[in-house]
Amino acid sequence: MTRGTAARSRPREPLGDPHLRRLVVGQGLAAVVDALFLVWLTLYVLRLSEPGLTTGFVLLAVALPRAALLLPAGVLVDRLDPARVVVGASWLRVAVLLALGALVTFTSPSVPAVALLAGLLGMADAAYFPAALALLPALTPPEKLSRVNAVVQGAESTGDLVGPAVAAGVVAAAGFVVTLGGIAAIAALAAIALSTLVRVAGRGRSAGDGERPGSARALGAGLGYAWREPVVRGMLAAIAVINIAVVGPVLVGGAVLAEQRLGGAGSLGVVLSGFGAGSLAGALIAGWRPPARRGWTVAGGVAAIGAGTAGLAVVTTVAAATAVVTLVGLGSAFLGVVVVATLQERVPQHLLGRVMSLVVLATVAFDPFSYVIAGVLLPYGTTTLFLACGGVVLAGAGLVAASPVLRSLR
Structure with a gap:
């Protein structure tokens, strides 16, 4: 028995390999790196210019190529x-950071250069994120996918x-130079x-599994598969609805709340730290005890996020707001592990990169729309904002529960 086989034979050691x-x-x-660099970039741009459109311009320069590619x-x-x-994108990241x-070290950089x-x-991120999600099934036995996803998340x-505090403190x-070097x-x-x-993950796989259509046709094949498969379509829709109805209200509406x-505004940091703590707990719980009935788990996770968002309409203390946002973070991370692991198991390997790119797109591409929705509803008050957006997510949970295919998913 080889060392790798022995490691895989011990189910209580998900990372024994x-x-x-x-x-x-x-x-x-x-x-x-992602968490630290975002804070570093924001602080550095603020040093180069006054707060306002310039900071948004630089952050948009990261987000647009990532979403478009x-x-x-x-x-x-x-x-x-x-x-x-994954490896090519990772080394591209290193080269860009260097x-x-x-x-920063040898010149006085302009905002456009930064x-x-x-x-x-952002271009490197566009390649890295779907590849990283698609890489897990190539190295992970199916029974360990949830646990490995949970550890990564x-x-x-x-x-x-901890990234914002660490980056700002360093x-x-x-x-700035020493921090960026780190x-x-x-x-x-x-x-x-x-x-x-690279060599391990590539064993037994031919590039593209023999599929060599043109780029447009290959993209169309991936989109067509995602649309035809009710499980994939439903989960992508759930992720998109959550990001549209939650991200903007929690960040923008949370600041007003x-x-x-x-x-005061200082309490916002405490409240948002609850989201991070809830996310960590949700990911670990999902990995430690993978659900037997995934369909009902997805419906429950979406419902928890919706209930938490709606619950912000009535909170009046920092402790209550933190508890509610912690619930939203827990539900989001738990749902993320379950959804990603389910798709990794069910999607054919030769389509997995395209489907994972749709997962990432549904996660990040709708943030601007969410901010717009928050801005449109805020004049009617935070109560209306949170109740409306939470209600939309709860309706999404109802649709998941009403779908026989999703409801019966195991």
Whole structure:
């Protein structure tokens, strides 16, 4: 019995396989890089210019290429194999961070120059995210997918929870150059860990599984598959509804709520920390006890998020608001693990990159619409905002529960 076989024979050790450990370490470090760099970039742009449109312009320079290239990147993942795309994107991230470090160290950079490099990082993200999700099934036995997904998402939640404080503290103590150097070093460690997986993940797989249509036809095939499969279509719709109806209200409406009812803007940080803590707990719970009846679990997770969003309409204390937002974070992370693991198990390997790119797109592309919805509803008051958006999510939970295909999913 080989060492890898022995590791896989122990069900209580989901990361007993060294390849899985390297996968989790690499993806976990990459998630920490994301959390740290976003704070670094925001603070650095604020130093270059006054707060306002300039900061939004640079952040948009990251978000637009990422959203625009996600679907073509899904085709690339299916053609080249996820491991190669993950590694290439990881080293591209390192190169961009080093270039940005050189720019900050040796020149007086302009905002457009920083935005250009930030846009390149967004391009790398567009390839990395769907490839990272598609890589997990290539290295993970089906019975361990939920646990490995939970560990990776737990690392992301931990980064979101502690990243802002760590990045801001290191910038204050050591400066922007040293902080960016540390972020680049972590990115390099992630790339090294993931680079060891290319040969292992590629065993038994031919690029694209023999499928070689043109890029447009390949993209159309992925979109067609997602639309025809009720489980895929339903889960993508649930993710999109949650992001449209929750992200903007919680961030924008939460800031107004903090000013009006919770004692000032400072309380918003406490409330949002509850979301990070809930996300970490939700991911770990989903991995520790994977649900037997996934359909009802998805419906319950969506309902918990909707109930939490609606519950913000009546909170009057920081403790109550934090508890409600913690519920939203717990439901979101739990649902994320279940949805991703389910799709990884059910989607054919040669289409997995394209479907995972749709998952990422549904997660990030609708944020601007969510902010607009929050802005339109806010003049009617935070109570109306939270009740309306929470009601939409609860209706989505009802639709999931009413679907025989989703309801019976195991």
